[in-house]
Amino acid sequence: MALKTKTIDAWAPWLVLLIMIALWELVCRALKVPETIVPAPSAVVLAVSDWNVAKAILEHAWHTFYRTMIGFGIGVVIGVALGFLIGSSRFMYNAFYPLMIAFNAIPKAAIVPILIVWFGPGTVPAIWTAFLISFFPITVNVATGLATLEPELEDVLRSLGATRWDVLWKVGLPRSLPYFFASLKVAVTLAFVGTIISEIGSSNEGIGYLMLSAGSSMRMGLTFAGLILISAMAVVMYAIFAALERRMTGWATRGMAAPT
Numbered sequence: 001m002a003l004k005t006k007t008i009d010a011w012a013p014w015l016v017l018l019i020m021i022a023l024w025e026l027v028c029r030a031l032k033v034p035e036t037i038v039p040a041p042s043a044v045v046l047a048v049s050d051w052n053v054a055k056a057i058l059e060h061a062w063h064t065f066y067r068t069m070i071g072f073g074i075g076v077v078i079g080v081a082l083g084f085l086i087g088s089s090r091f092m093y094n095a096f097y098p099l100m101i102a103f104n105a106i107p108k109a110a111i112v113p114i115l116i117v118w119f120g121p122g123t124v125p126a127i128w129t130a131f132l133i134s135f136f137p138i139t140v141n142v143a144t145g146l147a148t149l150e151p152e153l154e155d156v157l158r159s160l161g162a163t164r165w166d167v168l169w170k171v172g173l174p175r176s177l178p179y180f181f182a183s184l185k186v187a188v189t190l191a192f193v194g195t196i197i198s199e200i201g202s203s204n205e206g207i208g209y210l211m212l213s214a215g216s217s218m219r220m221g222l223t224f225a226g227l228i229l230i231s232a233m234a235v236v237m238y239a240i241f242a243a244l245e246r247r248m249t250g251w252a253t254r255g256m257a258a259p260t
Helices: 002-030 041-047 051-087 090-104 110-117 125-148 149-158 164-202 206-216 218-248
Strands: none
Touching: 002 041, 041 149, 051 090, 051 125, 051 164, 051 206, 090 125, 090 164, 110 125, 110 206, 125 164, 164 206, 164 218, 206 218
């Protein structure tokens, strides 16, 4: 019974996706929606059926992917370091947390022109935008995981001779792992958003540039193909981090496991 439930859960997203695609195709055909407004899935497939077009899309996708991964990687390093710093003491938490909230409220699209002035158009602004939009959830979740360590547990450990560093390193960090992996799943999808925003305004490569160029020439099938591709890359990265989360923090959710 448990195996059957797991099989159904594994296939459920694909079933929902197929139903959504079928409804999309049906609505577009039934209402005769012009392809210049919303292309049907069949029109999207037709738009990328030519090998040269498909090859160009994959090349643009590669540029978007590696820019996103570099920016996201920097975001993970800086986010964990800042999260550890902010969550290590009540003073640091109270002092820096409001500043982090204020920074996150700044629209990242408004920062792109500044990055272009500083670094010029191209790859560097895209990496920086991916970093700026992805490090915040990592910082906040790591800091929250450390800051919410139970005082009673810390008092017991300190009474047994543990230093503040021992408490943070041996108890606080493992306890914050569920928060960390939850933030990774959010941050990696946001990183793709940041890259696309930058590519639309400051690049001649990448999915963002491809979508802008295709949209300006009314090639909506190609534009939607870019949207689908960027969504697929984000979903794959999300799934990778979700698998890592289940493997490394299963102890935190073992009470939620289905009975066998």
